[in-house]
Amino acid sequence: MEQRYFEAVDIGDEYEQERTPTSEDVQTFLSLTGLGRPGSEARSDGRRGGPGDGRFESAEGAASVGLAAPILPGNMSFAMMSRLVTDWAGVGGHMLSLDVSFRRPVHHNDVLTLQVLVTDTVDDDAQVKLDIYMENERGERPVQGTALVELPRRE
Amino acid sequence: MTSDEGGSDAAFEYDETVVGKEVELGSLNVTAEMIANYCGSLGETNPLYTDEAWAKDGPYGGIIAPPGLMTALNFGAGGLDAKVTFGNTTFFAGSRLESFEPIRPGDTITARTYVKEVYPKTGRSGTMVFVVRRTDFRNGDDTIVAATEASQVHREV
Numbered sequence: 610m611e612q613r614y615f616e617a618v619d620i621g622d623e624y625e626q627e628r629t630p631t632s633e634d635v636q637t638f639l640s641l642t643g644l645g646r647p648g649s650e651a652r653s654d655g656r657r658g659g660p661g662d663g664r665f666e667s668a669e670g671a672a673s674v675g676l677a678a679p680i681l682p683g684n685m686s687f688a689m690m691s692r693l694v695t696d697w698a699g700v701g702g703h704m705l706s707l708d709v710s711f712r713r714p715v716h717h718n719d720v721l722t723l724q725v726l727v728t729d730t731v732d733d734d735a736q737v738k739l740d741i742y743m744e745n746e747r748g749e750r751p752v753q754g755t756a757l758v759e760l761p762r763r764e
Numbered sequence: 765m766t767s768d769e770g771g772s773d774a775a776f777e778y779d780e781t782v783v784g785k786e787v788e789l790g791s792l793n794v795t796a797e798m799i800a801n802y803c804g805s806l807g808e809t810n811p812l813y814t815d816e817a818w819a820k821d822g823p824y825g826g827i828i829a830p831p832g833l834m835t836a837l838n839f840g841a842g843g844l845d846a847k848v849t850f851g852n853t854t855f856f857a858g859s860r861l862e863s864f865e866p867i868r869p870g871d872t873i874t875a876r877t878y879v880k881e882v883y884p885k886t887g888r889s890g891t892m893v894f895v896v897r898r899t900d901f902r903n904g905d906d907t908i909v910a911a912t913e914a915s916q917v918h919r920e921v
Contacts, residue, residue: 610810628807637805641798641836674853675921683856684835685805691832691861692806700812700822703863704831710858754858 612699615735615760622727624697628689630681632717638685639665680714686752690741693723694756697739701761705736713751720746728755735760776850776893776918778882783846789839789875789899796869799829802836824866831863834873834901834910843877843897850884850893850918857894857917865909867901873909874902880913893918 663670664680671679687709694704715721722744729738736759743752796816803814811818812828819827867873877899884893894915901910 634805634807637801638836641801641805684832684859687835687859687861688802688806688830688832691830691835692808692810695810695812695830700810706860706862707831708858708860711856 610696610699612701613697613760614763615730615732615737616763618727618730618737618760620727620729622725624725626693626696626723628721628723629718630685630689630715630721632679635665635679635681635685635717638682638688676714678716680716683711686711686715686743689721689723690743690752690754690756693725693741694739694758697725698758698760703759705757705759707741707754707756709741709752709754711752713749715743715745715751735762776848776884778849778893778895779845779847780882782844782879783882784878784880785844786876786878787844789843789877791872791874792837792839794829794833794867794869794871794873796827798837799827799833799869802830802833806830824868827869829867829869831861831910833867835859835861835912835914837873839875843899844879846879846882846895848882848893848895848918850891851920853919853921855917855919857892857915859915860913862911863909864911865903865907867903867909871903871909876900876902890919 662673664674664676665682666679668678690709691707694707698704724742724744726740727737728740736757739756739758741754741756742750744750799813808814808830812822813830816827877897880896880898882893882895884891894917896913896915898913899911900908903909
């Protein structure tokens with residue numbers, strides 16, 4: 610894994626990686642989080658909706674909340690964006706913060722391009738500000754956000 | 765409380781008394797298996813998180829958890845319910861993670877959360893009501909190692 614150093618980063622630098630999360634990947638993630646379990650997020654008013662309705666696992670569950678196909682949990686998309694940033698930073702970098710907005714559903718087996726764009730550098734703290742995007746094969750950007758990363762300096 | 769504030773024509777109700785009231789979600793022990801499962805589901809290859817032999821000589825003296833792990837774990841409870849009466853379903857709208865200290869296998873992490881705000885917003889796809897929840901994660905030394913702010917949207921589909 611490449612180590613990125615603060616001195617080598619310029620505004621406008623780009624980086625990307627491809628990911629295709631499978632249904633199996635989603636199941637592994639759900640088993641970790643418990644999000645697929647019915648009632649994992651209790652609703653006091655008894656209305657439909659909320660994790661546990663099958664939206665992450667089945668076409669039927671997805672349809673019950675108006676979705677065309679099963680989707681990734683938002684925190685799995687978040688985890689993928691977190692990985693994008695820590696991969697970009699390398700093992701000596703530190704992701705200080707990550708802000709992500711979910712604009713559209715991400716479906717199982719979507720071919721996703723995850724992208725980083727350097728938008729600012731802060732020399733005093735060796736910090737770098739990033740815009741981050743997830744783009745699917747249909748040209749949509751279902752997930753986007755920003756990150757703040759601290760990088761090591763060359764000795 | 766009934767609200768039509770926030771530049772929106774949304775009429776909705778929620779339990780204002782839960783805003784700012786912090787509750788404990790629970791504690792859990794972060795294990796090497798938990799980290800491996802999380803990494804496996806993402807195809808993670810960063811040796812900081814996946815390679816014990818490499819990590820032993822790395823910056824933290826051993827494997828640490830990827831920062832995103834804290835947003836994925838289930839601490840057992842969901843926090844206080846704002847009881848928003850709007851729409852017929854909910855979606856995860858966004859999240860912010862702040863990472864302060866490394867989290868290691870064997871750490872016991874305790875999560876405490878509160879509803880930070882509830883507000884309506886109207887866009888091209890109609891009106892939605894957002895519930896923002898902040899959660900702090902503390903290790904056994906009572907040090908805050910990470911914090912999240914998650915937005916859940918209530919809407920009609």
